[in-house]
Amino acid sequence: MCGRFVLFTTGDDLVAEVATLPGVDSVQAPDGTPPARYNIAPTNQVPLIRIAEHEALIDAARWGLLPSWKKDDTGPPLFNARGETVAEKPSFRSAFKSRRGLMVLDGYYEWKQTESGKQPYYVRPEEGLLYAAALWDTGLDRLSTTMVTTEATDNMAWLHHRLPLFLARDEIEQWASGTPEEAMELLHPSRVADTFQWNEAAREVGNVRNDYAELISP
Template structure:
């Protein structure tokens, strides 16, 4: 699963890394939440672009933007079967740049947040899908979802799912809609290799979506047991 993430790489660095042109004001973000605008990379009119789309896909067939659940994640195994994702898998694939995401692990009654990032701190790309939805008044909304796969051995302790992180050699095929999306979903989406990512315990500032600054990623000592649940010692 991916319910919160960060994208702090400078837009000029993203343009150089991706061979893309930014068509929106892409600011560093430390705490991106569903329904908020997020950077996506897509190919339109023969040009690779970095744009902003709402995180939480609204299918083109929706009667209104609230008529479907908040589709901020999409399971790779069922992309080709789900009506909400089937068309986008073939025609509207994108990358979502990131340099970390957040997960929570229950420790008693306390939920310890973690930052998951590459060990080398490099940015990476989630596999994503995007849609364009038009309201009855003619307003257009562009939205996206992040594809997930089974978590690898490193991350399974905090969640059974993880975002599908595409290696650089897979970016071109994922963005090229001439390549069959069904085959990409079935054979091209895998958990990240063991050892590539690390989990860092961080403070509770990340819990508030209004906190969107470097301090949300400050490491803390991982609790072995929440203090309020500590058992009294018998003397």
């Protein structure tokens, strides 16, 4: 599960990082990249990476998929898609076939119930960025995206039983440009999570209006 995340690698730094991905020869960000954010929530605009013919395109997308058949944006936002059913569920199956991309994160938040209430944790890799398997669509004439999730890895199950499908660098091209059958091969708990680090985050992150660097390491 992932309902809040952090992205402070932006601008030229983000473009440069995306340019190093396997299968990417050039990067275009026609509308620029977003400012640093420390409390990104569903329905916010996030950078979506789509790769085609060795070019990566970075565009702003609504976090919460709007399938082409949707008539309005009411109802809970589809910000996560379960990997176990993503190929069959009506909300996601069309996007899974031909509209797969990447959401990019520096880290994400997860909450754990304690005696004193819910404690948020900030989870991050040892180094570099996280690339989450994503789907996209253009319902309601808006670019939108959702993040694929799987069962948690053994080392992260203490925090939550679900985990975003973070792709290893050697899996990215297969996910973004492969056939649906090749993408299906990647729908398993992420091996990237083996390197995760975490720390307690500020409880103020629970309010989406709070968005500042001190949230990740109070």
